[in-house]
Amino acid sequence: MTIPVIDFSTLNGNKRSETMALLHEACQKWGFFMIENHDIDARLTEKVKKLVNEYYEKNLKDGFYKSELVKTLEKQEKTFDKDWETTFFIWHRPKSNIKEIPNISDELCNTMDEYIAQLILLAEKLSELMSENLGLEKTFIKKSFSSPNGIGPVMGTKVAKYPECPNPKLVRGLREHTDAGGIILLLQDDKVGGLEFYKDGKWVEIPPSKNNAIFVNTGDQIEVLSNGLYKSVVHRVMPDKDGSRLSMASFYNPIGDAIIAPAPKLLYPSHYCYGDYLNLYGKTKFGEKGPRFEAIKNMGNGHAHTNNNIV
Numbered sequence: 383m384t385i386p387v388i389d390f391s392t393l394n395g396n397k398r399s400e401t402m403a404l405l406h407e408a409c410q411k412w413g414f415f416m417i418e419n420h421d422i423d424a425r426l427t428e429k430v431k432k433l434v435n436e437y438y439e440k441n442l443k444d445g446f447y448k449s450e451l452v453k454t455l456e457k458q459e460k461t462f463d464k465d466w467e468t469t470f471f472i473w474h475r476p477k478s479n480i481k482e483i484p485n486i487s488d489e490l491c492n493t494m495d496e497y498i499a500q501l502i503l504l505a506e507k508l509s510e511l512m513s514e515n516l517g518l519e520k521t522f523i524k525k526s527f528s529s530p531n532g533i534g535p536v537m538g539t540k541v542a543k544y545p546e547c548p549n550p551k552l553v554r555g556l557r558e559h560t561d562a563g564g565i566i567l568l569l570q571d572d573k574v575g576g577l578e579f580y581k582d583g584k585w586v587e588i589p590p591s592k593n594n595a596i597f598v599n600t601g602d603q604i605e606v607l608s609n610g611l612y613k614s615v616v617h618r619v620m621p622d623k624d625g626s627r628l629s630m631a632s633f634y635n636p637i638g639d640a641i642i643a644p645a646p647k648l649l650y651p652s653h654y655c656y657g658d659y660l661n662l663y664g665k666t667k668f669g670e671k672g673p674r675f676e677a678i679k680n681m682g683n684g685h686a687h688t689n690n691n692i693v
C-alpha cells in the first residue's frame with residue numbers, strides 16, 4: 383500500500399483541484415498521509431531533531447534504562463499496560479510552557495519556537511483545505527477548535543523517544559489507540575521506523591520520513607466535526623532492537639472549552655414533519671434527492687410544517 387503524498391507546491395497552480403481531490407480521498411479513506419514541499423525550512427527540522435536527540439541522551443536515556451519497565455523486560459515478562467517510550471509535552475499556544483521543561487537549553491527553546499511558528503502556518507493551511515474539501519467555510523475547523531470568546535486552537539507537542547529495545551516482542555513502543563484531538567503533524571525519525579496504522583484489516587508500516595516530509599493524521603474531533611466523513615485511525619508504535627526512534631507529534635487541537643459538534647451542513651435533515659417532506663417530494667420527485675434534503679433542512683427542522691398533506 384502506498385501512503386498518499388500531498389505535494390503542497392501544487393496548491394497554487396493548475397493542479398490545485400487534483401491535489402485537493404487527493405487530500406479529500408486521503409482524509410476519507412486513509413486518515414493519514416505525507417505532506418511534501420510544505421515550506422518548513424529543512425535546516426530547521428534537522429536542527430530541532432538533532433537538539434532533541436541530544437536532550438534525550440543527556441536527560442532522559444539513563445533514567446529510562448533504570449525504570450521498572452526495563453527490569454520487567456529483563457525477566458522476559460510480557461507487558462501489556464506500559465509503553466516502551468520516554469516522553470515530555472510542550473505547550474506552545476495559547477501559552478508556551480517550553481521554558482519550564484527541565485534542563486532545556488536556550489538553543490533548543492528558540493529552535494523549537496521557530497519550528498512551531500512555521501508548523502502552525504502549515505496546520506492552519508491544512509485546516510482550511512480540509513474545511514474547504516468538506517464544503518464548509520474555510521475557518522470552520524479553526525473556529526470549532528476555539529473557545530466561545532475566540533481563544534484557540536491549542537498547539538502542543540508530544541516529544542517521544544522509543545529507545546532500543548532488547549526484546550521488542552514483549553512490549554509495544556506505544557499501544558494501539560486513536561488520537562483524541564484534531565490534526566496531528568508528525569516530525570519523525572529519518573532512519574528508524576516503527577509507526578503503524580491499521581487500514582483495511584492490515585497494519586501499514588509508515589516508513590521513516592525522507593526529504594523533510596511531515597506525516598499527518600486526523601484525530602477523533604475531526605471525525606466528529608466531519609460527521610464521520612473523515613476518520614481517526616488506530617495506530618501504534620513497535621519498538622526496535624537496534625534503533626532509537628524520534629517522534630515529535632504536534633497537535634492542532636480544540637481548546638478545553640471549545641464546543642464540538644458535527645457541522646450542521648454535513649448532517650442529514652432531522653426533526654421535520656413527514657407531511658412536509660411528502661409535500662416537497664410531490665413537487666420534486668423527478669429531481670435529485672440532495673437538493674430536496676437541503677430544502678427540508680432549511681425548513682427549520684420541522685417547525686414550519688403544515689399538516690394538510692399527510693398520506
Ligand SMILES: [Fe+2]
Binds near residue numbers: 559560561617
Ligand atoms: Fe497517536
